[in-house]
């Protein structure tokens with residue numbers, strides 16, 4: 531498995547398993563199967579509501595000598611209602627308890643958005659808290675301290691713009707090690723990728739297959755579908771691979787890590803195998819031309835009337 535190597539020698543496997551929407555009652559078997567077929571990188575989050583079951587699967591696989599803790603790369607994320615400095619350590623401790631781990635490999639700030647403490651999903655602007663009140667640099671400093679306490683080996687951010695990364699870095703003097711964001715052939719994030727490469731930040735691509743199983747409320751009518759794209763289909767046919775494998779191989783071939791979600795044993799295998807597919811410079815050039823800057827996870831659900839969050843200041847575009 532290709533990997534991204536950190537300054538201290540730690541290696542993040544280039545292809546990991548996404549776990550958003552992997553349902554309780556189902557995800558235990560999925561994780562056991564994934565470990566059996568060779569997955570070593572798992573992308574989790576408190577808000578996915580399934581860390582307890584994932585933890586049980588990891589713990590059982592370790593007890594059963596199928597894998598060691600050292601061989602695994604486990605990411606989790608701080609939810610938006612725990613951004614205040616006094617809440618951060620307790621939040622990671624809940625995640626560590628649920629995952630049955632002593633440390634995470636990577637902990638991320640999930641969104642540059644703050645909710646009130648008892649609000650998981652805000653329904654109106656009064657349930658959101660301004661970044662002027664709880665600045666991202668305060669939350670980032672909290673993650674820096676978690677790393678110092680060895681509760682996580684690496685720290686990073688998710689859904690952050692270049693401007694927000696610069697802000698937290700200037701305030702704390704500490705650069706994120708990883709930026710996780712939506713990236714796929716229709717949203718290639720070329721400017722952010724060059725910024726991160728210049729700074730030595732690794733990029734992890736989420737929704738690499740277009741996230742077709744998102745909640746219906748987050749699907750826009752007539753949105754472009756990666757699986758219907760002719761260039762992807764033709765390259766897949768020529769190489770005798772599947773379209774999903776071409777989408778994932780593109781992400782790995784351009785030096786990012788990528789975290790497709792699946793609960794289907796056949797697709798788990800297919801996706802894992804894509805990390806070893808080499809694409810020629812001609813194939814990469816054709817795929818690089820498919821960018822249409824189309825975002826599936828729009829973030830408009832945070833931009834509620836009565837709050838100061840807007841699409842413009844969320845993405846800084």
Ligand SMILES: NC(=O)C1=CN([C@@H]2O[C@H](COP(=O)(O)OP(=O)(O)OC[C@H]3O[C@@H](n4cnc5c(N)ncnc54)[C@H](OP(=O)(O)O)[C@@H]3O)[C@@H](O)[C@H]2O)C=CC1
Nearest residue numbers: 548549550573736737738739740741743774790791792793
């Ligand atoms: N930081 C953040 O804010 C976010 C992080 N994420 C992370 O990224 C992960 C991936 O993103 P996600 O939104 O799940 O979407 P993906 O782009 O990974 O797509 C998942 C969908 O694709 C299907 N699928 C998987 N493999 C194949 C295949 N080989 N062929 C055809 N269909 C396939 C899955 O179905 P099936 O399961 O039935 O195989 C599911 O319906 C998440 O699970 C989560 O861990 C996602 C969104 C936001």
Ligand SMILES: O=C1CO[C@H](CO)[C@@H](O)[C@@H]1O
Nearest residue numbers: 550575577578640641827
């Ligand atoms: O990671 C993600 C998927 O689930 C979350 C909660 O619904 C999303 O908001 C987020 O983008």
